[in-house]
Amino acid sequence: MRKIEINVRFFGPAREWAGRDEMKLDAPTAATLGAVAGILSEKYPRLGQAVGIRLALNQAFVPLSTCVKSGDEVAIIPPVSGG
């Protein structure tokens, strides 16, 4: 089975839950954003337990059913606290 490689970035508390700022992640071809969320939740249990996390794809919020492709940037967005 062919794979794609995406870039994952972790922000705010998610950086600490994952123990990193960013990573390359292998995913199955035609994986959805939701599937990526599943892979990351398993890989980082603390991230899997967090409430209110959103995933951004290439700096935009999109449906979890959106397919990701090689080179895409997926960002883990915990509840924001700016201002």
Next chain:
Amino acid sequence: MRKIEINVRFFGPAREWAGRDEMKLDAPTAATLGAVAGILSEKYPRLGQAVGIRLALNQAFVPLSTCVKSGDEVAIIPPVSGG
């Protein structure tokens, strides 16, 4: 009949209606603020025709039935337009 002397000040458009900034005015002893308004309206017809004028006595808005005494300051306050 004894008289009292009060100081009258005109502000904003009232300065132009009266043609002056201030004046000394003789009034009957125990005249009310309302009576002063009457005297001034007769003396300055344009002032008498103006809408929304208030009178302040010694820098405060008080009932027109308040008695004035010698040395009091009566101010003619047309509708304000600050800000």
Next chain:
Amino acid sequence: MDKIILTRDPLDANIASTLHRYDAGAVATFAGTVRAEDACNRQLLALDYEAYEEMAIAMLTNICKRAIEQFAVLDAIIAHRLGRVKLGEASIVVAVVSAHRVEAFDACRWIVDQVKTDVPIWKKDVWSDGSTSWVDPS
């Protein structure tokens, strides 16, 4: 630093910096500026402000005090300009500091409304053809 300012000098838009407090989380500031206007082939150049100064200061002081009480804010400052105020310049600056933002906005807005409707200050339009006219507050 005085909390009530009536002055013929240009106003400091950053007046809130004089209210620096460590218990403040929010600062709302309003500036009213002289806006360009055209009427009958003449342009507005400036506004001329005058006040019943002693009474205006007493009333502004009272508005400030009531705002602090009613909105439970930490502090407030009101500055109003007198004399000629040119296009683009500020005629009024109000700043409110509070713990949180909602009260700061509410109190700032209330103060501006009070000043405009109640305080003995008057303004006159100064037009490019040399004429002047009292501003109708209605």
Next chain:
Amino acid sequence: MDKIILTRDPLDANIASTLHRYDAGAVATFAGTVRAEDACNRQLLALDYEAYEEMAIAMLTNICKRAIEQFAVLDAIIAHRLGRVKLGEASIVVAVVSAHRVEAFDACRWIVDQVKTDVPIWKKDVWSDGSTSWVDPS
């Protein structure tokens, strides 16, 4: 002058001066400042801010644009600080200019609310005992 600012330098509270326009009659400005807090015998010293910068700038730009359209104001500017922001310093400054005051206040308040609820920026409390903790946005 940029209308959207994300910076590690101290913010200019008088940011509205960069929006100088002759058709403006009102300028509403909000500054959010780091407020003293005590918890369990430790004091708050500062907040550490971080952002998903590229996305934050895109979202702030969009918020600015929507505010101008929805509230029919003339212009708006949003500045947010990143990195360590000490007690009393501003973490956010928003300024809106408009013809009249009501829209300026409404748009300014709306922008601040949007930034706080939607833009990918996070802050961490920095305490006097050396500990830090992410701020719970709820």
